[in-house]
Amino acid sequence: MAIIDPVIEITGLTTRFGSHIIHENIDLTVYKGEILALVGGSGSGKTTLLRQMLGLVTPAQGSVRILGARRYDCGREEQRKLRTRSGVLFQQGALFSALTVFENVALPLREMRTLCEGTIRELVMLKLGMVGVEVQHARKMPAELSGGMVKRIALARALALDPELLFLDEPTAGLDPALSEGFVDLVRSLREELALTVIMVTHDLDTLVAISDRVAVLADRRIVALGPIPEIITIDHPFITAFFGGMRGRNALRALQQH
């Protein structure tokens, strides 16, 4: 990673829910064009950290800067611009169940209020093609689709505005191995094609090994390790040894060495 512009800068972030402290003084920088994976045990606050980057949760202390703008205290117009420059894939897809697949992907484009219907139609079909969704599914409702399909369409919606920044919350959770491998390939090729910066929360070791450039390990309320996987596994920390040292971890790492 050459020293290039930071896309996300988190400094001195502390999160408290009541008297329960989730994060304590976290610093994290994400650089342009990288895929950063957030890992950590259940309840370590991975999703909370992601939600703070998205502006859904305000931290007790500390600042989050996204694409050079402050996440929490910038003007309405700046917030809007910020939101059009980032896309989010939620864990359950969060497709609007009352809208068809086509309308779901078209919604962020319509919200721009500058595009004409023809352009929107063209862009939506392009994005659906990108994530490998066939035309005949465009008129379906989300309830009629399988889990893997919902994820793909949610990804198409996240990519609708050509964002520079993509947040993925458990992108492969609930997908079978073949589907999650396909999803990983998809994210990888899209990253190259669209020059995306990706922040992802995941539990899936195979995904982690396959696409992440750097891994941030959340444990004990802070980031205990940050770096590429080969560096991470040398660190002696109970969570890291348990996470990567198990049977599944060893298998995934063996695959990494074979590449």
Added chain:
Amino acid sequence: MPSDLAAGNNSRYRLVTTAAGDTLLQLTGSFTLTSLDRSFPTVTKELAKLASQSDASSLHWDLTDISQLDYAGAVMLWRIWGEQRPAHLLLRPEQERMFLRLEKSVSLPEQPRRILFLPISMLGKQLLRFLDHLTGMITLSGQIVLDLFFLMTHPGRIPAREISANLYRTGAQALGITAVVGFLIGIVLSYLTSEQLHMFGADIYIVNILGMSIIRELGPMLAAILVAGRSGSAMTAQLGVMRVTEELDALTVMGIPHSMRLVLPKIIGLGIALPLIVLWTSAIALLGGLVAAELQIGLSIHYALTALPDTVPIANLWLGLGKGMVCGMTIALIACHFGLRIKPNTESLGEGTTNSVVTSITAVILIDAIFAVAFSNIGIRIAS
């Protein structure tokens, strides 16, 4: 920033005439959704105008100077070119890839439309849907009767906790709102009629009017309509959300039938709670009416209360309570029927809840009409 954007518009392209006499359209700057932002339509229009003005075969497009191009920008140019590559086009390799993708992209097929015989087919659909609901409701009530037979032979399986929870939610928690509404309606009724009666010197007949109308008609109807809106919607929404979150399926695989554990307690609970609420609403409404009468025409409450049993036969009270019970069970049945049919999406949830409330209020009024016809000679003293 408008002046900046306007300058941006102007500097986004250059028209150059080459030595060979061709027109070269050089695009510069950033062609992305965020950088174009509000100027997207104007830039599109300007470029389209330029493209239409010059001869397509002699116009050369040069995109190599574009600093940033995203798919929105690419689609904009693509549409200006009429969804095909222009004859002369200069691209950078990564732009080439984008346009390759655009060429491969398929367009959305038009939705087949059937406008022929629309009113007739709509009517038919509505009728079929109504019949479907009717059979569904009959099936559900049949299931409930079967469950009741089962519970008679297995008294240990009676869902007593659920029944009591429903009694509390639909009964105890509805006391406040029914009291307020009942009291106010009583006052209104009393004010309107007592003045008229006073004109004829028939003051004491206010007791007949209030007693008869409230105990026989208004009390049960007010309570039933309020409860249909309040508890009916809550029941439908609860079952609907349980469908969305797959809790209904979880119950089924545990071998707990929906009808026995979810529907039956609601029907029994509301069947017990609504008559009690009817009693409560009637009492409060009567109180409101008598208070207003005392203030308006000086009729003593004490006199009115002693005169009440003589003027209003007790059958009217039983009729009101009976109506309450039938309405309560019907409301719960309708609410559960619509709740169980909700599909796992947000729109269906809203639609189901609305339909449930509208249907149960209609059913309540229908039941009232049936009671009025069926019991027209009971509890009414005809002056001889």
